[in-house]
Amino acid sequence: MSEIDLETARKVAHLARIAVPQENLPALAQELSQILTFMEELNEVDVEGVEPMTSVTPMRLKRRKDGVTDGDIQARILSNAPDAREGFFAVPKVVE
């Protein structure tokens, strides 16, 4: 059985950029451990020499011309922003 400790749970939550209050970490760690244990059934499978799947149907990704297909839609792009000012997405200070 895989064990996710509190420190790992905290780290995963941070990597995923989800704030998890300290008091919820033990339950989270337990749930993640349960799911990982379930996943570990995969260790029974002999995957020696098997290629990991990259495309489920045999297809080559098509190339297209590197051209401009639209533009002049600033207002439409910003229309759903929680905070847009002077034509920009506004966010809290990023650089100290």
Add this chain to the structure above:
Amino acid sequence: MSDLNKLTIAEARDHLRSGDVTSVALTEACLAAIEGAGKLNAFVHHTPEIALDRAKAADARIKAGDAPAMCGIPVGIKDLFCTEGVASQAASRILQGFRPEYESTVSAQLRDAGAVMLGKLNMDEFAMGSSNETSVYGNAINPWKIDARDLTPGGSSGGSAAAVAADLCLAATGTDTGGSIRQPAAFTGTVGIKPTYGRCSRWGIVAFASSLDQAGPMTKTVRDSAIMLQAMCGHDPKDSTSAELPVPDFEAMLTGDIRGTKIGIPREYRLDAMPAEIAALWDKGAEMLRDAGAEIVDISLPHTKYALPAYYVIAPAEASSNLARYDGVRYGHRATLGPGDGITQMYEKTRAEGFGMEVQRRVMIGTYVLSAGFYDAYYNRARKVRTLIKRDFEAVFAQGIDAILTPATPSAAFGLGEMADADPVEMYLNDVFTVTVNLAGLPGIALPAGLDAKGLPLGLQLIGRPWEEGALLNTAHVLEAASGFVSKPEKWW
């Protein structure tokens, strides 16, 4: 004519073309049915004005002649599809208030074929769930009822399934990443098909797990699925994984003749804990196909057992990356920030408030299996197992098997809230028969085949060869006719 909302697509099309019914009348009947079905919580955003405008336009087009089959047909659209100017929030708080400036390719194709959008349908948040209980809108409720309990319509396309089963619309769109069309179809006595990966464009559909997601129709009959699927499919330059293949006339392929085809019965799907009723229904389905002239062949898909754990590595991994875009910057919810909060706190608080528990869990699992040091052990191993699962299917198709018959779900619809104390893995077991199909990119259809002892619908699943939706629909059509399933839920809502 009364009860126009109870018509099938094929019946409505014929009435529309003969001129004895208008799309406006059909649409009004559906809007009235929706109005009276608030208890089911299937429709979560109502668009009656759009519906009536489109219905009027459809009537004019039909009058002018040469209208496509979907012209004038009132449908519901799953909330996962972006619809221009209409709330599209994947049943998530994080997309509250989001009104896309564009229309998904699939819903645009339906619109351009003349279909009438009645509104948006409830679902599990970001299509993550098997019971519609993870929705920010609250539970959608199954119109089938056998006692005081409210039953789940399944998930993630729970609202779509409930709406079609309750005759609130003639058909609905669904999406299927691990069974999200087929399991709800089975729980509600409706038909749902997930086409081959690449048949339908994914452009404009909120992404969950891009290598598994496919859209498909949810309908009252197999014929209706054929008609509606036709309108949804086709190459789209905006989705690089959409297939550049001609879309055949699926309805014309419903010949009812399956003589000489080979139907595989995979022994690995006979679970130890399978309820006797489901095993019996499966046997009966095989018998009906045999009676119709098909050859029934025992087959083996040896890696079946590993499909669920592989899925629950791959899907969350892809989800963690797809859902990284919900950052509170470009659209949707942004948390209120405290003094001194910087951009990291904005991301973390926004995502904690915006995502429900199941979504958070899957994003974190995905983050973990992709993180340095675990990528090979989990993610790469799962992708290798996925290759083996696909090879299992290729091997049986190479033996000449045309389609595979399995149960659609391990049980009938269960009560809402009954899984609340179960661990997450127990809920995941709902997908045990459907998830292999997504991993292998194949077409799969669920159709109702009987009732259990308590009177709830049970479904069977047929799995087809890649790109052979037409032949698959034809086999399903034969099974549908043989099983003679006509039961409808009694109205209590």
